[in-house]
């Protein structure tokens with residue numbers, strides 16, 4: 302028999318183990334409570350509600366698995382559920398071990414496994430395997446007393462945690478054998494080493510339980526399950542000296558009621574509207590599941606997570622020059638070979654490992670409905686420029702951040718060049734700008750004047766910086782055309798946020814373009830790194846560009 306090292310526990314600075322805490326609940330002089338749970342999530346909810354311990358109900362675990370409370374779930378399947386419950390919680394679990402899932406030998410193995418899984422105690426009942434729930438049928442046969450005492454001894458001799466508890470459950474009242482038989486069994490089980498006894502009843506009043514307790518006189522702790530005599534005031538249990546009351550199946554029953562209601566409603570309405578405010582939001586699921594801890598751990602352990610790049614795509618304008626093509630949708634949603642332009646752009650960006658994509662919407666914003674993107678809206682899109690659109694996403698300009706127009710297409714290697722380039726603000730500039738032509742009447746181009754022209758020498762890695770950008774850069778000063786693609790480092794993101802705020806303050810934000818933004822930064826002395834590319838991109842402004850985009854793909 303394992304004995305509890307009381308001194309070692311008392312001297313230890315570690316918090317008491319789960320098993321020690323269940324034992325403390327059993328022997329505590331006041332009435333304590335265990336609340337039913339049947340999986341990891343329900344166990345978390347029980348803990349969050351303030352309970353000091355969990356009852357892993359056989360009925361509920363079985364029902365949650367979709368099977369009957371007749372040992373249809375194997376004991377190892379139950380232990381798997383318990384492992385999730387134990388991992389999910391810090392409070393102790395008393396498991397409903399039915400009849401011990403076999404004879405004394407099965408109890409030995411089960412107790413060892415439960416100790417390994419951090420389960421604090423087991424309750425075994427004196428019926429026959431395979432068991433039937435106590436509220437089904439009449440006069441269920443009871444186990445032989447000596448055989449059951451052997452199970453108790455075997456269980457206690459097998460525990461590897463000295464504080465693990467074994468609760469012996471007496472079914473004599475349930476099976477109609479009466480008080481004396483219940484007391485005889487209680488005496489025997491206590492003598493065999495049970496840490497507590499559970500006296501069960503299916504009557505609607507607590508009379509027989511209270512009568513038993515009056516006779517038993519607390520020779521060892523008594524546990525009850527008031528499912529059927531639920532109307533009995535809890536103080537009566539307290540006054541009678543009951544040790545622990547188990548609320549045995551109410552998490553499961555509550556969830557069934559809620560699921561039935563929601564399923565029926567959704568089925569009837571063919572809509573989620575009627576239930577949305579009746580169910581928790583997914584955010585609450587994330588909170589219960591502990592996603593915050595995972596995010597924190599990712600930032601500590603994943604090498605790339607600290608540098609995760611996000612992207613902001615400016616897609617607020619209509620693109621009026623596209624005429625009827627943008628009557629019912631913004632330019633970025635124009636179809637290019639069976640897919641919206643923006644969808645192709647997002648796919649290219651995701652291909653570079655950028656998961657977090659935010660699109661700034663404006664004109665016909667409801668048409669921008671791609672999966673897995675964040676959206677922010679510039680509702681003043683008709684009268685504002687791109688800088689104002691970018692400012693709408695100011696909370697997303699954080700860490701390493703790509704900024705791009707939503708109407709461009711480019712080859713993948715251009716993105717690779719950009720991602721590899723070092724610098725707090727990096728812009729991609731097409732050195733072959735002279736090769737581009739357009740049928741547009743008033744073709745507007747984003748020219749860039751840089752510290753050095755493109756040399757064509759790929760071994761030349763001397764950095765090039767932006768002097769200024771504008772549609773009006775004199776031709777002899779033009780070194781290339783900005784492709785609508787930029788990357789900010791964490792410092793660059795801070796710079797851009799600060800500059801947008803400054804523009805908001807001095808009243809220029811409303812009308813400013815991204816060219817104005819980068820030029821302001823360059824003229825203020827910040828180094829805007831230029832990465833030269835040589836064609837292999839396009840933007841969509843007029844109908845002919847759509848045809849080019851088809852070709853491009």
Ligand code: SPV
Pocket residue numbers: 358359360361397434435436526528549550
């Ligand atoms: C359980 O919760 O599985 C129990 C209690 O064993 S009872 O259903 O009342 O038998």
Ligand code: MG
Pocket residue numbers: 358359360370397399
């Ligand atoms: Mg049970």
